[in-house]
Amino acid sequence: MKKIIRLLPHSIYEAPALENWLSAQSEKGLFLRSANGFFAIFSKETPQKTTYHFEPITGMVAIPPQELLESYAAFGWEYVTCISGLYHVFVNKAETPEPLHTDPLVQSLAYKKIEKKVNNSLSITAIMLVYLFFEHLLLEKKDVITLSACIETNVLLFFLADILFVILLFFARLLPCLHIRRQMKAMQNGSFPAPKSSRKRHPHSGYCMVGAVLCLGFMLWFPFSLTQYLSPEEAAAQQGHTPVITLEEIEGLPPKYPIKHTDESTYFQDYLYSEDSSLLAPKQFILRQEKTPTATESKTSAYLWMQYVNVAFPALAEPLYQEKIEADLPEDAVLLPSAATTEADSLQIYASADGTYLFLRKDTAILSVYHEGTGDPVAYLDDFLLLLQEGEPFLPE
């Protein structure tokens, strides 16, 4: 027996339209064998006029009870298949089949479960969208991520795909609700099933879902298609640079990832983005400093927040890594004027009389070195800058 697969021309939630379409297919010799939300499998037989009926599944199990099957069979309706856990499909080959339903209002009750299901689905999607919206707003407010940053970092396509994904997903949930409500209203008005002459096509929610899946696929593929967001190491290697020294070679450095900041006296560095396959642009590395003097202790602490944001998926942006690093500075720690110590405005040095220095490089947030020692802080600064120079291939531009 030859099997033929056809794409469903209507949404699975438009039962009358699908019933009419299946009846039309049977007149061409195609008889339904099985189906899902997108495809129907037919067997090729002698053309015969048949009538199809989609009965919403009201029970918990997708298998119709034998008693129900026998009752339907007594009216000439044979069971064909179950579609997507939503309907039992019956077929009747009689010229004028006995109707399965004699009360339109009761028939509309049968659709309640499907209505509830699609409503729940829509509600979940709506909650998700509201969450994403506010999260995005929050992140923008905190300057963690901005649309302009996305554009600058050349991920506008990704941003658009993200927006499109959300819109399509929403419509994929909304359209079934509209279809079901329209049908239930038609049933309650006694005009169900839809007349066969009706050729009106409604948007296919399945296509929206396919579009959403394509967008998601694009978003998953996109990061791998980019080269400009190679890790600094990879970028340097591509440009033919050979590192003189890598930070890993410096004794006492903690592992790259995850960062385990255990000892304040050790060097602290992070190349998290080089380990992560997601899209991360240097500008999305944010370092925040906060000095919090406490009332009880004349002690100043510096807190660092390093936030790594997945700019590839702005609506879902969230810090990939966030760690509060508390570096207790001595009481007499002062912020040295950068002009006095370095030409790099972005470099801040805290120094104390006991020779404890905290070097912070603000612009890249790549390095923070907590160095203990004595002597002239400028000497340490030179070491630090030398370190930066030697490690230049590893730093983002």
Next chain:
Amino acid sequence: MAKKTLELLTETMFYVLMAFQKQEMCGADIVQFITARTNHRVSIGPGTLYTILAKFEEEALIVETAVEGRKRTYRITEKGKLLYTEEIARLRACIADAEAEMI
């Protein structure tokens, strides 16, 4: 929403509920009862019947009492009896109103 729907029983729903007043019944018995009681005036399709039974069971108006082979038997609950009584009172009021307006 579901409860709101059952605040007003349709004619077929009312007859299905009526069928359980004196005894427990299965689907086939209900069809026979309605056909006999209404003298074929009210017909009930199997789709309608099983939708009503599922809905009534969900609303606890009836409960399944026995499953013998393929036959499922149900009986009415107190809640079902109360709804049936209320519906009769409503219909009586309707009839009284209608008769009062007759010339």
